[in-house]
Amino acid sequence: MDWLLHFLPDLVGREEALLRAIPRALIAASTLGIAIATITFLVKRRDLPGVYKRVALAFVLLLLCITLSHGVGAFSLFSPSPAYQRVFDSVAAVIALVAVFLIRFALPELLALPSPRELQRNNAHLKSEIDSHIDTMRQLTDIRGELEETVRMRTREWKEINQRFEAALSGSDIAVFNQDKDLVFTWAYNNPHFEIGAEEIIGKMDRDLFAGDVAAQIVEAKRAVLSTGQGTSMNVVVSTVEGGTQYLRLSIEPLRDAAGETIGLTSAVFDLTERHDYETRLQALTSSLALANARFDLALRGSAIMVFSHDADLRYNWIYNPPTGLAPDIMLGRTDEEIWPPEVGRPILAMKREAVATGQPQHGEIVMPLAGSDRHFQVRIEPMTAGNHEVIGLAGVVVDVTESHLQEAHLRLVMRELTHRSKNLLAVIQAMARQTAARSDDPQTFVSRFSARLRAMAASHDLLVAQEWHGAILHDLVNAQLGQAIEPGSDQLKIEGPFISLRPDAVQNIGLALHELTTNASKYGALSVPGGRISLRWAIRDDNRFHMRWEETNGPSVQSPQKSGFGVTLLERSVGQALDGDVTLEFTPGGVVCEIDIPASHVIA
Incomplete structure (x- = not known):
């Protein structure tokens, strides 16, 4: 019982110490746990600003001070040790000072931190900004969707364009x-x-x-x-x-x-x-076509041939070398009904319609009034057909045969004139033959004289034939008739007169007169002696008369013949009467002088 009595005071004292140590131990444990949690937080949140880290570290140190103080206090209740207590108190004081030091330098930055009201305003502003950014993000999302749709459309269009591009280029x-x-x-x-x-x-x-x-x-x-x-x-x-x-x-x-x-x-x-x-082949074809066209143009240039074509409505759509009096401008795009009066266009229209109806070529001759006179045309029309033999137009050739008609008419006139002249010529030859025979003493003389006169007539006829019976140049006639007795350019002959032509009747009669005068001069006159001279002059007088004068000089003495020979008769009667003029013949002592005076109508201007 003594031990119990001894133990009970100790037990009561320990119970009281335990009751005092437990709260301290709990406080020490709690502050240590908070310190450890704070350190863990700082380790994991390395992104915190420095001021926050320093404040947190000061807080950790204070917590450690509290932990150390309460832990040592709780321990000292069971095992008092003043020295040990003082050491820990000193350590806690140092830690507290360090914490105060950290807090001291962090305090200005802590004071600079916004107040709760400012934080609230800032939060409200931040929330507004966030809402605005959310709206912006929503708009950007919508725009992004539109852009993506636009990109898809443009990509599709680009692919389509690229496909068309490649298809076009392929x-x-x-x-x-x-x-x-x-x-x-x-x-x-x-x-x-x-x-x-x-x-x-x-x-x-x-x-x-x-x-x-x-x-x-x-x-x-x-x-x-x-x-x-x-x-x-x-x-x-x-x-x-x-x-x-x-x-x-x-x-x-x-x-x-x-x-x-x-x-x-x-x-x-x-x-x-x-x-x-x-292009090379086209150039060759173009050259060939140009050559063919040149030949075509050369063939038709200056000719009386017109070439044309019609469309299916018989309208002129091409014309080459139209005749005088027609122009392409008045014909292209028009029909014959629109160009010609009914009585003129009816014949050619009938031919063209027949060609269209039958599909067969047509040809004929028509007469059309152009340039104030009737023109005659030979027409040939050919149908132009398509692949199905349908007539799609006409091609035609028109040849102006007016000159042929005029030549035929002229030929008929010439034949009539030739018949008339032949009759006259035969009558003249017959008269010459009778007159020559009547004044010839023998057949040889007759043949000689008659042949010379025929040659004179032939010389005149040669000149007329050379000019197609339109007339003859008087100088040529003089040279032809006098050439039988004297060389052209001889000193015995002097010729003066304008350069004129005579009509056929005057050529024949004056030719005979010059022949008779030359023959007489050769036998009896100026050409029968070396010194004889002949002067032949002609002119157109003011009274519209042609006058020619033959004058011989320096020849033999001339006397008037006792009887008239054929030459005198021819000069005085036949030549003058045939040309409605007068012929005078004088036999002067110096030589023969003959003057022929006829109307100027026998002269071709």
């Missing part, structure tokens, strides 16, 4: 390329028509694709475009792998960015080989 002889400023190919659409593929072009330069001289020419042109910013085009000729020739046309344009700066080139290459071949 059926053509065109290739398109892009190059950077160093002239390296960066993109290519090469038509399958070309020998090299697009993948073989990208990354290469012109010198890798073309021969040296061609590449130099192309590079020079492209560098000029890069320098000036102005597009250009050029033609080049290259050799193909098969050894042929390919004709290319390059169209070079600057490639620009959104700011308008030149960043490279875009080029289109056109294969003109087939076109060149066509």
Whole structure:
């Protein structure tokens, strides 16, 4: 019992100490747990600002001070140790000072922190900003959706355009390329028509694709475009792998960015080989056609042939070489009914309608009034048919045969005139024969004289035939008749008179007169001696009369004949009467003088 009595005071004292130590221990444990939790928080939240970290560290130190103080206090209740207590109190004091030191330097920054009201305002402003940003994000989301839809639409359009682009180029002889400023190919659409593929072009330069001289020419042109910013085009000729020739046309344009700066080139290459071949053949055909047209034009130029064509409505759509009095302007686009009066156009309209109805060529002759006179035309019309043999128009040739008709009429007139002149000529020859025979002593003399007179008539006729019986030049007539006895230009002959022509009747009669005068002068007159002279003059007098004078001088002495011979009779009677004029004949001692005076109507101006 003594031990119990001894133990009970100790037990009561320990119970009281325990009751005092437990709260301290709990406080120490709690503050230690809070300190550990704070340290864990700081370790995991390394992104906190420094001021927060320093305040938290001070808080941890204070908590450790409390933990240490209460822990040591609780322990000292069971095992009092003043020295141990003082050490821990000193450590706790140092830790507290460190905490105060940390708080001291963090205090200005803590004071700079916003107040709760400011934080509330800032929070409200931040919330407003966040709401605004949310609206903006929503709008951006809507815009993004619209942009994505636009991008999808543009992408679809681009694909469609690219497909159309490729489809268009695939059926053509065109290739398109892009190059950077160093002239390296960066993109290519090469038509399958070309020998090299697009993948073989990208990354290469012109010198890798073309021969040296061609590449130099192309590079020079492209560098000029890069320098000036102005597009250009050029033609080049290259050799193909098969050894042929390919004709290319390059169209070079600057490639620009959104700011308008030149960043490279875009080029289109056109294969003109087939076109060149066509143009070569076309040029040959054009030359042949031009030559044919020239021949056609030469054949019809100056001729009386008109060529024309009609459409299905019988309207003139082409006319070449229209006759005098017609012009293409008044005929093109019109029908014959619109051009000619009914009585004039009816015959040719009938021919054309018959050709359209039957499909068979038609021909005939028509008469039309043109340029104030009737013109005769030979017409031939050919139907023009399509592949189904349907008549789609007419082609025609019109030949002006008016001159032929006039020539035929003139020929008939000439034949009548020839018949008349032949009768007159035969009558003259018959009269000459009778007169020559009556004044000839023997047949030989008759033949000689008659033949000479026939030759004189033939000489006059030769001159008339040469001029188609329109007349003869008087100088030629004089030379022809006097040439039988004297050389033209002889000193014995002097001729004076204007250059005129005589009509056929005057040519024949004056020719006979000159023959008789020349024959007489040769036998008995001025031409029978070397010194004789003949002067022959003619003129048109004011009284509208033609006057010719034959005068002989320096010849033998002349006496009037005892009886009139054929020559005198011919001069005085036949020539004068035939030409409605007068013939005077004088036998002067110096020589024969003959004057012929007839109306000027026998002279051709």
